Amino acid sequence: MSRFLELALEPSAWQRVRSWPLHRTVATVFGTGMATLVVGVYVASVLKVLPHDPDAMDLGAVNALPSAAHLLGTDFVGRDLLSRIMVGTQAFFLPGLLSVSVSLLFGSLLGVLAGFWPARFDTVVGLLLQLLESLPKLVLILLVVALFRADIYLILLVVGITNIPAAAELLRARIAVLRRKSYIEAAIALGLPPSRVILKHVLWLHGRGLVLIQATIGMGEAILIETSLSYLGFGVQEPTPSWGNMVALGKDYFFRGELWLSTVPAGAILLTVLGFHLLGDALLERLEASGA
Amino acid sequence: MKCAMVAGVVAGLLALSASGIAGGRDDGFPDGGKLVYGEYGRPATLDPITTNDMVGLRLTELLFNGLVSFSPKNEVVPDLAEKWSVSPDNRVYTFTLRSDVKWHSKAGVGDRTVTADDVVGSLEVIRQPKTLTPLKAAYELVAEARKLDAQTVEITLKRPIVNALGRLSFKVVPTFALKNPDFLSRDDPFVQNPVGTGPFQLSQLTDEGDVVMEANPSYYKGRPHLDRVILKPFADKNVLTQALLFNSADMVVEVNSRDIAQIQGDKRFNLYPYNALSYAFFGHNYRNPHLAKKEVRQAITFATNRQEMLDSFYSGRGALISGPFAPGSWAYNLDVKPVPFNPARAKELLAQAGYSKTGSDGYLQTDEGKPLQFTLKIPIEKENETVKRVALAFQNYLKQVGIKINLEFREWQAWKQDVFVDHDFDMVIANWAFDDSADISTLFHSGETGAWRNNFVGYSNPEIDAMIVEAKTTLDREKQRTINQRLHALLSDEQPYTFLWTLTNYAAIHKKVRHVELHPFKLFTFADTWYIAKKEQ
Amino acid sequence: MAEATPARPRPARREGEGAVLFVRDLRTYFYLPTRGRFLRAVDGVRLAVKEGETLVLVGESGSGKSVTVLSVMGLVTAAPGVVSGRIWYRPPGHEDPVNLLEGLERFARFTPGPPVGVEKDNRRWLKWHEAGMRERRGRDFAMIFQNPRNALHPYFTVGQQVSEVIRRRSPELSAGEAVAEARAWLAKVHLDAPAKRLGDYPHNLSGGMCQRVMIAMALAARPAVLIADEPTTGLDATIQSRVLDLMEEMKATLKTTTIVITHDMGVARRLADRVAVMYAGRVVEEGPAPDVLNGRYEIKHPYTHGLLYAIPSAGDIREKRRLGTIEGDVPDLSRLPAGCQFADRCGMKPPGREHLCDAEEPGLDAPVPGHRVRCWRHLRHPSEGGAAP
């Protein structure tokens, strides 16, 4: 009860409370919805539940606008856009998860080290993270792609690695806050092994949100990175459909006014990334509001 | 395609080509005006020796001359050499140079004329192992180059060959201007700041990557009409077309086939077709037991609707071909007709070859009960998406007859490694660009199957080998033709390649530029005669 | 604003005779979007502070005392804060008081009781009100906050923060002079080595020092009304009493009209001339400090009684402990019961008349002059005749 009055003293608090139902609820609902949809579509595509064969061409009807036969129209060799978009989820789904798990795994490891034993690890970990931060993602990816091969898993592995700092920093900050929380100190004082304390209190109680956030951010990024690379010619290669190479190929017809071809996948990207972003931000805000 | 670009350069520098209307500028056309032409990508180097892409090749055409050049009718015409004589055994060529050809006046070069030393030097530089140049192979045929006097050069060949003059059209560079006179490598300043004899001279290389060239006032054929020619590199083909449409460029050397219609409709531009003596093909790796079977190769060709692809991907701008020779070359056998599209026949052939059982997945089965499938390796073509489409369509066609094609896109360097060294592929899609000597020995002779050799499909057939050698060694043009015609017929039946088509490229040039003539792939050979009417400058 | 007032009805003035600040029927509600209801943080508070006297507001946290003064300061700008009522303030040297909530009606149609103040209009009013109040803050009113460490800006030196106030009060002073005066003020609040402190940042100072700086800063404004919100909260015991010493001293020397907010009866004892006890957004008892704080004095609101017997040791600033001593908890301010707000925690309902407590809330009335209380024990319902028991 008294919390409300303390809140009453700080304007921002009211802003937050107020923005709760409007922004956050909508965001969370939309975000969750999109995420579920994407997963659903992914599963469907894996189970081959598709309106058309994504590779079946119809050179008679290329760059067709939506019709009953092709709900989203067809591409430059008359393949069904809807089917390809559905299958396109496979291009980033697992690789995206890979990159997310990489960044989370090492991120939380480093984060915990730096968070709990700053004296011992802060400098080392910090240096390591800064090393990763110092290398612009895309430059690094181009480097790797040129050196090895344009494999989406490889690319997103790199993305995952470059995302380690973000995850680590988030967790480190959380822990730094939590360590000052009496119950952690108490737990440690009570002689519980720090590892247990970390796992239970930090990772489990406070890390769950973190995982989700990283996941949402990582997925959104995975899609956009793949898209940029497709434009540069290093992305997922035809005929395997990816939203990226669909936009990239569609762009060739852009200036001729045939915007549809690249706008459909671009729209898919927008909705998905938007969904992930909103979800992630909502979660993050909740985490910030609840935490510290 | 890039493969073509490399092969094309080799070819390009050997090829017969036509030269500008000789004689000075008494044609009464006005001087002045500038021409901005858009290229996809910037040239790595600006000299004729180390450059290894088409952009550079076209550029050096503006900056340099060779001993001999060619008329539009493909006759060898004098260029730097005003006359020459050939020894009875066709091995020794003696050139007499013009005495009035000046190097571009540049700091450090001063005002020097072209001498025999330059010619001999250039040849030596090309042949010198330290020099990094794609031309090397082309000049292995030269035994020795000697300077007789300041204006006379004697070039001795290892063996007499047909059309030797054509091959001696290499660009002459001022060896005295090189950092190191006996070889040329890319860290030599010369490659970025070349000095030549051509109608235009390099004035600057802007930070934007534009290559700005100015008229060479003392060009021996007389000052070219255009004041400036500017090469403008672009990073995005679609944007390149936009640049043309928005007057940011007066010329695009190779128009996107999908943009041709739009430009055709535009009153401001002329489209100039030019036909690089080149063709595209699917190469079948004989090391694959299935592809080693003639029926399979034939079936694949029968199953592929090449005309439909040509029409839908290249808007029909080109022609189907039937054999290994450069279309339009004298060796090409017009009596052999391209294999028609006939899936039924393809199925028969496959059945004959022993593939009749169809698996659950709808693909034909091999004896091991695996689906009949091949891996098609495609170089990643950032500059040409259409190749992707061809590959896709091909995959689709073969699916109809029950052959499974796995597409594998490889980054360019890796692709070359796989194809030319490791021979790790079942099929490749590639493209040969030719010189007119119609020498296909490197493509199908069994002795050419090693690493970095051109017979990467591993085709081996004593009969063919014999014919190739015979055609190479004979000096009788007629005999050569008949042999080649037979070769053509045989190979088109053998189908070591699925021969696709030869494409017609289009250059789009603003109408204000007049008197435009284009060389098949060097384009700018006659640029010195182009002009822009006074009022349009 | 002064021009606008003569038109106003004057009963207000007769009531708050001679008061520098007279708050009447002040209501501050917050809209809770999640609940779709209003939170009645302050619900019809009535207060009067006379020239030079010190009024102490006591009550548990959540009783609305802080919000009351913040409303007076006009610091509850956060929409959807809805403020209503009258705050009569007589600037020094003026005859007529001005209503600080001037013009409220013009923006928000606002009837006492549940507000219908449309949020948008309310925001417009707040803007308008803010403009007026900014002028007064730091001149007519100055404030001392709890947790001085956080209340001082970490990025500015003590000197900057104090002299800022001084220059605002008297702009004619040069920066140098302002700093000099700031130094003087720091000396007045017994900050050791004031000259050196001027250049220090808050994080260089101890909590006690910070509070002294806060006090210096507030006093330096020479305000007509000084408001101290829990001045000792967030300090440890010894420091607390020193700060209180200081405040007593300042009260004696400067005679500033002061409102002190505290939950600590000890603080009230030391500083108060008058005391107002707040509960659930209302004043439940108000009168001279000695009477109200005297446990044996018979006129007493049960809640005050509870507080008195729950006086924490000076050291103990943990609210939980104190709350524990009065059974039950503060009612949900967004869903208030019909009768007396304290009824369900009250242990001393008037025998035989308990029904009143749950039926109807008593008004704040004076069984004896100058001492008001809101309790049926001391008041009689219109329904029952005769004098108070």
Added chain:
Amino acid sequence: MLKRIRRALLREGTRTAVLFLLVTMAMFVLLNLAPGDPVALYVNVQNLSPPEVEAVRHELGLDRSLPVRYGVWLSRLVQGDLGHSLRSGRPVTLELWRTGWRTLLLAGSAMTLTLLFAAVTAYLVAMGRHPLWASGLTALGYVLSGLPVFWLGYLAIYLATTRFHVLPLMMGAGAPPGNWAFFLVPVVVLGLGNGTVSEVTRHLRTHLQGVLGEDYIRTARAKGASLWRHLYKDGFVMPLSSLLANKIPYVLGGAIVVEQVFNWPGMGRLTWQAASDRDYPTLLGVTLLAALIVRTGHIIKEAVQVAVNPQLAD
């Protein structure tokens, strides 16, 4: 204060030096893990016999051992010599020099735009001003962050050409005079389309709200002092400086794509070109320069924050 800054710079500088060494090593190892024969870059290997290839390899010093090559390269690097581009033969340093500043111009302006957009939006939201604009801008930020940057670029060009009949390309020598679109459009596209706008905005907003909730802001208002004076340092300077430092890599990455679309002859195109050619020295140079830029950003941030926030001093 100057002393504080100097100390901070020193600290940050040394760290940067260490990082730099690490980066170079990492790069070098990575480059040498690569398959394929670098010689193929210099020459069309098809036309060379194996011994000739070997000769070239030796010529280029590609046959020496890794550590040796690294050592040599590093010592040269210290003297500002990054070797020659395998593609053009020009010194890499020169290439970086002539392209670098363009990319800095592009990325810098874009970054400024991003932060400006975020700052305005965050301010409006946090202060509850012009709620319509606030939510509008927020929404816009989210949408822009969700779209592929090159698609936005194409859209921009399409609109510019069809609606306004200008071609927003870096045209250099052939440029029609006074064509500013070529500068503005890419900057806007990169500035709003680099995918970080929404995140930056959100971060800034929450931070700002936090600061507005601080006691000392309430104190300031109680003093009647100007809110801005007490707000800008903690509310804007601090977060903006760290955001600037943290987001540089993203903008540099986006620049690669945007430069490609708008024919902007900067480092991005150099990178792309080098990547497609396996131009080792250039790639190394680019990566190092990029890292250097990022670190510089951090140094600046460090200096600013120490200058603003006395607590960081000790």
